[in-house]
Amino acid sequence: MQWIKNVFQLFYPNLCYGCDAPLLKQENVLCEDCLFALNFIPKPIGNDTEMKRRFYGKLLTEYCLATFYYSENEIVQKLLHNLKYKKQKSISEFIGVLTLQSLQHHDLFNWANCIVPIPLHSSKERKRGYNQLDGFAKYLSKELNIPYYKDFLIKKKKTSTQTHKNIIDRAYKEQNFHINPKYKDINTTNILLIDDVMTTGSTLEMAGNCILKNSPHKISILTMAYTC
Ligand SMILES: [Zn+2]
Numbered sequence: 001m002q003w004i005k006n007v008f009q010l011f012y013p014n015l016c017y018g019c020d021a022p023l024l025k026q027e028n029v030l031c032e033d034c035l036f037a038l039n040f041i042p043k044p045i046g047n048d049t050e051m052k053r054r055f056y057g058k059l060l061t062e063y064c065l066a067t068f069y070y071s072e073n074e075i076v077q078k079l080l081h082n083l084k085y086k087k088q089k090s091i092s093e094f095i096g097v098l099t100l101q102s103l104q105h106h107d108l109f110n111w112a113n114c115i116v117p118i119p120l121h122s123s124k125e126r127k128r129g130y131n132q133l134d135g136f137a138k139y140l141s142k143e144l145n146i147p148y149y150k151d152f153l154i155k156k157k158k159t160s161t162q163t164h165k166n167i168i169d170r171a172y173k174e175q176n177f178h179i180n181p182k183y184k185d186i187n188t189t190n191i192l193l194i195d196d197v198m199t200t201g202s203t204l205e206m207a208g209n210c211i212l213k214n215s216p217h218k219i220s221i222l223t224m225a226y227t228c
Contacts, residue, residue: 017082017091018075029094030075039069039076040102041226047107051226054201059208062190062218063108066226067099070197076225080196083132092135095224099136100143108220112192115141116152118207119177133194136224140192152191153177153207177210188216198223 014023018034030038044065052064068076083091103109117133125131134150141148156176191211195204198221208219 017079017088029091030079034075037075038098039071039074040098041066041069043103043106050228051198051221051223054198055205055208055221058201059205060212060219061208061221062111063106063220063222065103065106065108065221066198066223067095067102068225070199070225070227080132080225084128084196087129089130089132089135092132093139094135096136096139096143099222099224100140108192108222109144111190112144112146112220113189114146114152115148115192115194116211117148117150118193118195118203119151119153119155121155121157132196137194140194146192149183151180152183153210154180177207179211179214184215189218191217191219193219193221195221195223197225197227199227 015021016023016027016029016031016034018030018037021031021033023029023031027035047063049064051066052061055061055064070076070080079091079095082088083095100109115137117131117137119125120128120131131150137148137150140146154177156178193204193208193211198204204221204223208221211217211219
């Protein structure tokens with residue numbers, strides 16, 4: 001069945017994204033050594049996480065979880081770099097699979113009723129060709145059987161969160177996002193807000209506060225990686 005192999009290799013190139021070693025037939029995205037070397041965040045019990053505490057006083061959340069610790073020059077950084085800048089969008093779903101495996105049966109997944117991504121500005125998404133959260137979100141949506149509202153939040157203009165991190169005027173920050181009017185009438189729901197990496201948390205804070213201020217929904221946060 002050579003054609004199956006060909007189709008498979010369209011989605012999964014045959015070099016490891018962590019170490020560039022050739023992948024064995026049964027390996028995807030990462031070789032076994034890199035897979036075992038991934039820096040998973042241990043599955044927390046309940047909702048009191050270090051990540052949640054980072055939002056205290058800034059954003060009201062239910063659960064805040066991430067799959068990996070993020071640091072420079074590690075496999076997770078290489079994975080995310082390939083996903084975001086090298087057009088390797090299959091990595092997104094791969095991280096979705098690892099996320100559900102590592103956080104299996106966490107209460108968050110019973111709590112969430114829908115998935116909402118941090119949006120890219122439309123011109124940035126056009127340039128990249130995809131939102132790096134798509135594969136991740138679609139996989140979670142399918143496995144958890146909850147909808148993925150890709151266009152729930154709209155990013156208004158191009159800004160760099162980092163350049164504005166010292167601006168504490170929350171009203172100003174919230175202006176970066178708005179809720180798509182087509183969702184204004186959905187019933188009160190539990191939104192799982194997702195992003196790739198949480199560093200300062202300011203983008204999530206902005207997006208989360210935009211939701212809480214303009215709707216009756218509750219939010220939790222799930223990111224692929226988290227910087228301590
Ligand atoms: Zn490797």
